[in-house]
Amino acid sequence: MTEPTHAPLHTVARGRARWHRVLVRPVLQRRARVAPAAQAIAFVIGIVLALIAGALLLWGSGNDPVTVYQRMAESSLGGFDALSRTLLRATPLAIAGLAVAVAGSMGLWNIGAEGQMMAGATAAAGFAMVAGDLPGPVLIVLMLVAGAVGGVVLVLGPALARAYLGVSEIITTLMLVEVAIRIVEWLKVGPWKDPESFGFAQISPLPDKASLPGLFGQVHIGVLFAVALLLAFWLAVSRTAWGYELRMAGSSPATARYAGISLQRKVLTALLLSGGLAGLAGAIELSGTATRLEPGLSSGYGFAGIIVAALALMRPSGVAVVAVVFGAVLRGGQSIQTLGVTSSIATILQAMILIGALVAAVLLNYRVRWVRPVGSGADGDAAENPASAGASGV
Amino acid sequence: MSEDAIIGLLVATVQFATLVYLAGLGELIAERAGVLNLGVEGMMAMGAVTGFMAAIATDRPWVGFAVAALVGMATAGVHALVSVIMGAGQVVSGLAITIGGLGFAAFIGQDAVRERADSVFTDLSIVGLADIPWVGPILFDQPPVVYLAVVLGVAAWFVLSRTRLGLALRAVGESASTTDSVGHSVILLRTSAVLVGGAFAGAAGSFLSLYMAAGWTEGLIAGRGWIAVALVIFGAWRPGRLAAGSLLFGFTLALQPRVQTFDLTILGLEVNTISPALLGILPFLLTVVVLIAISFRARHRPSPAPAALTLPYRREER
Numbered sequence: 001m002t003e004p005t006h007a008p009l010h011t012v013a014r015g016r017a018r019w020h021r022v023l024v025r026p027v028l029q030r031r032a033r034v035a036p037a038a039q040a041i042a043f044v045i046g047i048v049l050a051l052i053a054g055a056l057l058l059w060g061s062g063n064d065p066v067t068v069y070q071r072m073a074e075s076s077l078g079g080f081d082a083l084s085r086t087l088l089r090a091t092p093l094a095i096a097g098l099a100v101a102v103a104g105s106m107g108l109w110n111i112g113a114e115g116q117m118m119a120g121a122t123a124a125a126g127f128a129m130v131a132g133d134l135p136g137p138v139l140i141v142l143m144l145v146a147g148a149v150g151g152v153v154l155v156l157g158p159a160l161a162r163a164y165l166g167v168s169e170i171i172t173t174l175m176l177v178e179v180a181i182r183i184v185e186w187l188k189v190g191p192w193k194d195p196e197s198f199g200f201a202q203i204s205p206l207p208d209k210a211s212l213p214g215l216f217g218q219v220h221i222g223v224l225f226a227v228a229l230l231l232a233f234w235l236a237v238s239r240t241a242w243g244y245e246l247r248m249a250g251s252s253p254a255t256a257r258y259a260g261i262s263l264q265r266k267v268l269t270a271l272l273l274s275g276g277l278a279g280l281a282g283a284i285e286l287s288g289t290a291t292r293l294e295p296g297l298s299s300g301y302g303f304a305g306i307i308v309a310a311l312a313l314m315r316p317s318g319v320a321v322v323a324v325v326f327g328a329v330l331r332g333g334q335s336i337q338t339l340g341v342t343s344s345i346a347t348i349l350q351a352m353i354l355i356g357a358l359v360a361a362v363l364l365n366y367r368v369r370w371v372r373p374v375g376s377g378a379d380g381d382a383a384e385n386p387a388s389a390g391a392s393g394v
Numbered sequence: 395m396s397e398d399a400i401i402g403l404l405v406a407t408v409q410f411a412t413l414v415y416l417a418g419l420g421e422l423i424a425e426r427a428g429v430l431n432l433g434v435e436g437m438m439a440m441g442a443v444t445g446f447m448a449a450i451a452t453d454r455p456w457v458g459f460a461v462a463a464l465v466g467m468a469t470a471g472v473h474a475l476v477s478v479i480m481g482a483g484q485v486v487s488g489l490a491i492t493i494g495g496l497g498f499a500a501f502i503g504q505d506a507v508r509e510r511a512d513s514v515f516t517d518l519s520i521v522g523l524a525d526i527p528w529v530g531p532i533l534f535d536q537p538p539v540v541y542l543a544v545v546l547g548v549a550a551w552f553v554l555s556r557t558r559l560g561l562a563l564r565a566v567g568e569s570a571s572t573t574d575s576v577g578h579s580v581i582l583l584r585t586s587a588v589l590v591g592g593a594f595a596g597a598a599g600s601f602l603s604l605y606m607a608a609g610w611t612e613g614l615i616a617g618r619g620w621i622a623v624a625l626v627i628f629g630a631w632r633p634g635r636l637a638a639g640s641l642l643f644g645f646t647l648a649l650q651p652r653v654q655t656f657d658l659t660i661l662g663l664e665v666n667t668i669s670p671a672l673l674g675i676l677p678f679l680l681t682v683v684v685l686i687a688i689s690f691r692a693r694h695r696p697s698p699a700p701a702a703l704t705l706p707y708r709r710e711e712r
Contacts, residue, residue: 030710057501109485111432157682165689170485170704172685174432175624175678178617186671303493310486344500344612351494355472358482358490 027371038364039313039357043322046311046357050349053356057348063341071339072332082331084217090327091219092117092285092298094226096305097312097319098233099151099277103169104314105237106250106270112158112173113278114302115180116151118295120279121286122184123150125203125293128210129192136209143210144225144283151279152272154180159271163264169271177302184295192293205292212288220288227320229277234316246270278302300347307354326350399656403648404532411637411644412536412543413601417622418629418636419543419550420594424470425626426554427587428567428702432488433473434595435619436495441466441596442603443503446610450506453513455604459539459597462604466596467589469495474588479581481706492619500612507611515539515605539601546594551633563587567700570707580707595619617674621647624681630688630698643677650674 055065076086096113103110110116127146131139158172187193187203194204212220237243249256249266257263282298290297308326312318333346417434424431431437441462449458469491477487515537523534554560566573566583574580602618603610621643628643629636650670658665688697 030708061501111485111489161682161686161689165686167685167689170430171623171627172682174620175682178620178678179675182671182674185674186669189671190669300493303489306486306489307493310483342501342504344497347497348494348501351490351497354486354490355476355494358476358487359480362480362482 024370024372027369030366039311039318039361042357042360042364043311043353045360046353046355047325049356049360050352053352054345054349058341058345063339068336068339068341068345071336072329075335076328076331081217084219085331086324086328087223088218088220088289088327089330090323091222091226091288092281092301093304093308093326093330094319094323095222095229095281095284096278096301097308097323098226098229098305098316099274099281100306100309101312101314101316101319102233102277103270103274104309106246106266108162108250108267108270108274109170109306110155110173110271110274110278111170111306112155112175112177112302113274113281113305114298114300115173115177116154116275116278117282117285117298117302118177118180118184119150119154120147120282121150121290121293121297122180122187122282123147123153123279124283124286125192125206128206129204132207132210139207139210140212140287143287144280147283147286148276148280151275151277151282153275154279155271155275159268159275162271163267181295184293184297187293188295194292203293206287206290210287212284222284222288225280225284226323229280230316230320237316278305281305304350307350311354311357325353329353399652401528401531403652405536406648406652407641407645408532408536408540409606409644410647411640412540413598413606414618414621414625414643414647415547415637415640416539416543416598416601417595417619418625418640419547419633420466420591420598421622421626422591422629422631422633422636423550423554423563423594424588424591425703426567426631426700427563427584428570428700428705428707429473429478429584429588429591430484430488430704431470431473431491431588431591432485432623433469433491433495433592434622435615435617436492436499437466437469437592437595438495438599438602438615438619438622439499440469440495441599442614443499443506443599443610445596445600446509446603447503447506449513449600449604450509455513455515458513458604459515459600462600463593463597466599467593469596470588470592473592474585477706478584478588481708484704484706496615503610503612509609514608515601537601537605539597539605547633547637554633564700567702570702570705571709574707574709580709584707595622598622618647621677624677627688627699628677628681628684630684631700632698642680646673646676 051069055069058065058068075082077083096117099113099116100110124143124147127143128139131142134142154176155173158167158169158176161167161172162169189201192203194202196204212222215221215223237247245256245259245261246266248259249261249263253263256266281301285301286293286297304326308319308322311322329346329349333343333349336345337343417438421431421434444465445458445462447458448461449455452458473484473487473491476482476490477484517535518538518541520534524530526534552560554564562573562578563583566578566580570580570584573583599615602614607614625636625639625643629639650673653668653670653673654666656665688699
């Protein structure tokens, strides 16, 4: 692309924006092809930028960044126990991330994974209350099924509205997050209040046999579910006609319709599957780490799952990697509390990794070129003439 | 149920309405320009904590309010940079603003948590009007931010619907390429709208920390930013309807802490048995219902949603 072909037009069209003619300004040019590894590089750049920004923040607040980062690294990656604590947090992140990625691979945004996790945990806890007499393994399996059903129930309305009425799923799923959390709050002080809890209300604890069996260290068998689900989704998306159709429906709806694929059914399946997975993540989190249902159970895993899926470009392998990195950040953030540093640094790092990676990905896809002002007299005159001034109004 | 209790409920309704109206108005401006900003919750938290700290430091609530607006604007600037200038996805970028903003606010506000707010907004009685029974205390004996919100609402309506700038802003929300082709800078218009939206959200956050709660805690915003996002849809992207919606949502927010103290029976339902948590669901459920209703109506007339909402604009792909 040669410069003069559109630069003068640019200048004329913006007669009022005088700074365009004075400043050297950057112009982004999109590269013809994106390198396959670009997103991985962007992710690493995002991590580095986030760590730098986080270090400045720590330093500015009177902490020693080296000490803090050292503690974070040791407690999340240094040794068997540390790794198991990281994996413990990576498990719900991976399943929630996968949930978002299933919808995302056909261009849908399930922003409500957080709510569906709560719905799943609620359904699982409810099932454990009514069917507490079942033997442990049966109870756990049915709790997980109930969890998936709970997630599906919460996403059903938005999914139907999206598939048959074209209502954007972004806002509807988001709204139901607040609904789900408030329902748990209501259960806590109302129908499910533990009669033994005086002072402040709590939901009755789960029976011991409802806890997922441990695997190693801090890790429970939920991590196996995460790995199996990621593998299954990878196979489904890359090796089956169903997955191919799903991606085609997302990338080119017109082609998909022409090929005889029912878009409505694809939208419905993708969103229901997404909600079911998020619900399962909630049930696993409840049964694996919590002793009882509470409104803060999901503690942001669902929202973080959206970031995980976005960073992973909706690919299962990426979800696994990003979930482990974010799990380490969360574990590290928790560990520095003993140094007197708030764990909110973990949340800040997550957001900064995403922002850094988003910017880096754009920059890797684009070439920044600095355009000199087109300072010739002719252009300046053209911008002042009445015809072009008229063109700048709507 | 006493007269005082009813007046107290309505006074709080106006204040909660102001809170969500300010934040919602900012979101409305950004969305009319075609940019969905899901970072309201984070921008409010940033405004709340910095406004509170600035007010303590300077002993002037208005300084805190101004600082909060500027910080909200700066926070929104990140969203503008990533989603408008860089053209990355608005949904993810906005969520990052919420997550990062909440974390950042918690981080910088650690020491402010136990601070007492000596310098907060005080009620401003409007001479003459404040003495009217019922109406006076509810409408004319409120903190100055309430009156400011009314002025800002009228100003936003005027700019959006009666000026060339407003026309350009709405145009860029309907079709960025058309607006670009007539010579307006899409990036400049959208960035400005997002920045103004951030200023409104930051200011709204400080109304929470400098008046309503008169303090800062980590969970202060408590979903009110999401209510603002919902409100824009409920108000069909118009400042006037936004005001009506904010009164309704404000009423449910004001009712929540009070409902169980009301000794009242309506249609055989004892009001004090209503759960505050379930009451809190109402704004979100209503918004879902409104979205579905809009889509039904859209078969006969155009949807009120800006057509280019969430669509990034890259000139070379137009």
